[in-house]
Amino acid sequence: MELIKVHGSGNDFFILDQEKLGRKISETELKRLAIKVCDRKHGFHGGADGILCVLPETRDDVLGRMRVINADGSEASMCGNGLRTVARYLSEKNGKKSFKVATMYADLEVEQANELAPGVKTFSVEISPVSFSADDLKMHVGKEELHEDKLEMLSGELKFSAVAVPNPHLISFVDHETLVSEDLGRIASYLNDGKNALFPDGVNVSFVEILSENEIFVRTYERGVGYTNACGTAMSASSLIYVLEKTDGKGFEKTLSVKNPGGMVKTIVHRKEDGNYFMSLIGNGTFVAKCTVSLDEALLGDFSAATWEETGEQASYEKFVKKICE
Numbered sequence: 001m002e003l004i005k006v007h008g009s010g011n012d013f014f015i016l017d018q019e020k021l022g023r024k025i026s027e028t029e030l031k032r033l034a035i036k037v038c039d040r041k042h043g044f045h046g047g048a049d050g051i052l053c054v055l056p057e058t059r060d061d062v063l064g065r066m067r068v069i070n071a072d073g074s075e076a077s078m079c080g081n082g083l084r085t086v087a088r089y090l091s092e093k094n095g096k097k098s099f100k101v102a103t104m105y106a107d108l109e110v111e112q113a114n115e116l117a118p119g120v121k122t123f124s125v126e127i128s129p130v131s132f133s134a135d136d137l138k139m140h141v142g143k144e145e146l147h148e149d150k151l152e153m154l155s156g157e158l159k160f161s162a163v164a165v166p167n168p169h170l171i172s173f174v175d176h177e178t179l180v181s182e183d184l185g186r187i188a189s190y191l192n193d194g195k196n197a198l199f200p201d202g203v204n205v206s207f208v209e210i211l212s213e214n215e216i217f218v219r220t221y222e223r224g225v226g227y228t229n230a231c232g233t234a235m236s237a238s239s240l241i242y243v244l245e246k247t248d249g250k251g252f253e254k255t256l257s258v259k260n261p262g263g264m265v266k267t268i269v270h271r272k273e274d275g276n277y278f279m280s281l282i283g284n285g286t287f288v289a290k291c292t293v294s295l296d297e298a299l300l301g302d303f304s305a306a307t308w309e310e311t312g313e314q315a316s317y318e319k320f321v322k323k324i325c326e
C-alpha cells in the first residue's frame with residue numbers, strides 16, 4: 001500500500017488513495033488502520049492526526065472524494081488543512097489547477113494558489129456549508145445558537161460561539177495568558193469525553209487571540225485527536241466569528257493572517273447574496289514523504305518493513321515558519 005505523509009500548517013496526515021490499493025478497504029480496516037498508523041508513540045514514523053482517504057468520483061468537475069478519519073478512528077465531515085493536501089494530490093494526479101473535491105456534505109471548490117514562500121506549494125480551498133444551529137452542531141446548551149455567550153458549566157469567565165463548517169467548532173476569544181493556559185485542554189477534553197450532555201458527539205475547541213486588525217492566533221484541541229499544530233476548519237470558523245463579532249461585519253472579503261502553533265494560513269470570509277457564508281482557506285499543502293507499507297502489517301501495527309522516502313519539501317516549509325516568527 002502506498003501512503004503519502006503530508007501536512008497543512010503542521011496538521012499532519014497520511015493520504016491513502018483507494019484507487020491505488022487494488023481492493024476496497026473495509027470500514028473496520030480503515031478505522032483500525034487510522035488508529036495503528038496515527039499512534040504518536042507506536043505508529044508509523046511518529047504517527048499523524050489522521051488519514052485522508054481519497055476515492056474516485058465520476059462527475060466531470062469533481063476530481064475525487066476526501067474522507068477524513070481522525071487518529072482515534074472516528075470519521076469527520078471535513079478537514080480544511082487536509083483538503084489542501086488532497087487538492088494538491090488530485091491536481092498533480094490529473095494535471096488540473098482548479099476543480100472540485102467531494103466531501104461528506106458538499107462538493108468544495110479548490111485551486112492552486114501563489115506559493116506562500118519559495119518551495120511551499122499552496123492551495124486555496126472552500127470551507128462550507130456554515131450553520132449556527134444547535135441541531136447541526138449536535139449541541140445541547142439550552143439555546144438554539146451560541147454567539148459570544150457564557151457557558152457557566154465550562155467557565156465563569158469565557159464567552160463562546162459555536163459554528164458548524166460543517167464539522168462542529170466552539171470558539172472563545174481570549175487574552176494571551178489564557179491562550180497558552182491549561183483551560184483549553186481542560187474544557188476540550190471534557191467536551192470530547194463521549195459522556196457529557198453538551199456535545200455528546202464531541203466538538204473541536206479553539207482559543208483565539210486577536211493580534212491586530214488583520215491577524216489572529218488560533219490554538220485548537222481537536223475532536224478525535226487532541227491538541228493539533230493547526231486545524232483548518234477551526235481557523236476558518238474562527239475567522240468567520242472574528243469578522244461577525246469583532247469587526248462590525250467590516251471584515252468580509254478581506255484577507256486575514258491566521259497564525260497557529262504550526263505556521264500560518266490566510267483566510268477570506270465571504271457573504272453570499274442569499275446571506276450564507278463561506279470561507280477561503282489558503283495555505284501550504286506539503287508532501288513530507290512517500291511511503292510503502294503492507295496493509296496487513298499496518299493493521300497489526302508492524303511498520304518494520306515499511307519504506308519512507310523524504311521529498312525534501314519540509315525544509316522549505318521550515319524556512320517559511322522561521323521567517324514568519326522573526
Ligand SMILES: N[C@@H](CCC[C@H](N)C(=O)O)C(=O)O
Pocket residue numbers: 011068070075076077078079080081082167168204222223224225228230231232233234
Ligand atoms: N484538522 C482538521 C479537522 C479534522 C476533523 C476534526 N478533528 C473533527 O472531528 O471535526 C482541519 O484542518 O479542519
